[in-house]
Every structure is written in structure tokens, then in C-alpha cells.
Amino acid sequence: DTGVSQDPRHKITKRGQNVTFRCDPISEHNRLYWYRQTLGQGPEFLTYFQNEAQLEKSRLLSDRFSAERPKGSFSTLEIQRTEQGDSAMYLCASRGPGDQPQHFGDGTRLSIL
Amino acid sequence: AQTVTQSQPEMSVQEAETVTLSCTYDTSESDYYLFWYKQPPSRQMILVIRQEAYKQQNATENRFSVNFQKAAKSFSLKISDSQLGDAAMYFCAYFDGGATNKLIFGTGTLLAVQP
Numbered sequence: 001d002t003g004v005s006q007d008p009r010h011k012i013t014k015r016g017q018n019v020t021f022r023c024d025p026i027s028e029h030n031r032l033y034w035y036r037q038t039l040g041q042g043p044e045f046l047t048y049f050q051n052e053a054q055l056e057k058s059r060l061l062s063d064r065f066s067a068e069r070p071k072g073s074f075s076t077l078e079i080q081r082t083e084q085g086d087s088a089m090y091l092c093a094s095r096g097p098g099d100q101p102q103h104f105g106d107g108t109r110l111s112i113l
Numbered sequence: 114a115q116t117v118t119q120s121q122p123e124m125s126v127q128e129a130e131t132v133t134l135s136c137t138y139d140t141s142e143s144d145y146y147l148f149w150y151k152q153p154p155s156r157q158m159i160l161v162i163r164q165e166a167y168k169q170q171n172a173t174e175n176r177f178s179v180n181f182q183k184a185a186k187s188f189s190l191k192i193s194d195s196q197l198g199d200a201a202m203y204f205c206a207y208f209d210g211g212a213t214n215k216l217i218f219g220t221g222t223l224l225a226v227q228p
Binding site: 003031033035040041042043044045048055056058091093099101102103104105106107 | 117146148150156157158159160163165204206208210214215216217218219220221
């Protein structure tokens with residue numbers, strides 16, 4: 001069990017650029033979550049996958065955000081035309097079957113110049 | 114909608130002493146889970162302890178225990194024999210495991226441990 005892996009750890013980009021983050025869940029965890037955490041706040045839910053199906057999306061996930069989980073394994077979160085307000089820590093979590101808790105990755109910190 | 118409130122932005126405790134972090138929540142559900150997560154600076158969020166709402170017995174994990182008051186919708190975390198490594202941001206979180214499939218977090222309590 002290597003834990004939830006996120007890449008990159010830190011991304012710095014100019015406003016207006018597109019960015020993509022990757023999350024590799026714990027092996028055999030069929031449920032995957034993305035959260036966004038701004039400074040001084042708790043994480044806020046963005047989206048949820050069960051296997052490859054995206055079952056829930058927050059209203060925080062504007063049309064500039066898209067998430068995928070092809071083949072039900074790793075997931076990507078893409079932000080198009082980044083804005084200053086997108087600066088945050090993006091956390092990925094995965095969860096096994098039953099009532100197992102969510103396990104978090106280290107996060108990707110996005111900084112918009 | 115469910116909400117989670119942590120009214121203590123910062124707390125401080127002396128090493129080896131006991132500290133209690135407060136959390137209240139609001140829900141109309143009867144079956145749910147509550148969690149405390151620890152987030153050290155620039156490090157991964159780690160699960161500290163969890164409580165199933167249907168269980169009357171308070172959860173305990175080594176030096177960490179909770180006081181779960183379902184009627185009052187209160188879920189406090191007690192850390193006994195505090196250690197320097199306990200210094201972190203602590204988040205209380207709610208999960209109903211059904212309709213929403215998401216964790217709802219409070220704003221966190223930053224715990225400092227004084228040597």
C-alpha cells in the first residue's frame with residue numbers, strides 16, 4: 001500500500017494557462033474524490049468518481065474544470081484558462097469498499113502568477 | 114444542508130498535558146460518520162479517529178478520544194499526554210455515506226504544542 005499519489009506537488013503558472021493534475025489512488029480503491037483547499041479553510045468537495053463514472057460534481061466545479069478517471073484507475077483534473085482565484089491546494093482522496101474512510105494524497109499546490 | 118463548525122481557530126497546549134478541540138455539526142440525517150483529520154504543515158491529511166453515529170460508545174485511538182453527543186450534535190476531540198508531533202491543523206469532518214458521498218469539513222483548529 002503506497003498511499004494516494006499526486007503529481008505535481010507544486011504548479012506555478014501564468015493566468016490564462018491550462019493546467020492538469022494527476023492522482024493515483026490506493027490500489028483497488030474504486031472511489032476517488034477531488035477537493036480544493038484555500039488558505040485557512042477546510043477542504044471543499046469538487047467531484048466524486050466510482051470506478052470510471054463521475055457521479056457527483058460540486059457547483060464549485062465551473063465549466064473551466066474537468067475531471068476524468070479513464071478505466072477507473074488514475075484520475076486527472078484539468079483547469080482551463082486559469083484565474084487568480086484558482087490558486088489553492090488540490091487534494092485527491094480514495095476510498096475502498098464498504099464504510100472505509102477516505103485516504104488523502106499530499107495535494108498539488110497551484111499558484112497563479 | 115449539512116454544516117460543520119469549529120469555533121476555535123487556534124489552541125495551545127503544554128507538552129504532556131491534555132487538550133480538547135470542539136466541533137459542532139448540523140444534519141437532519143440519523144446515520145452518518147464523523148471524523149477528525151490531522152494536517153501537519155505541508156504534509157498529508159491523516160485520519161486520526163472516526164465515530165459512527167449509531168454507536169453510543171465514544172471512539173478511542175491510543176491518546177486520542179472523542180466525546181460524541183448526538184442529541185447536541187457535538188463531536189469534540191481530546192488529546193491526552195500531548196506530544197510535539199501533535200502540532201498540526203485539525204479538521205472535523207462529517208460524512209453521511211449515502212446521498213452526498215463527500216466529506217464536509219470545518220474550518221480547522223491550529224494546535225500548537227509548547228515544550
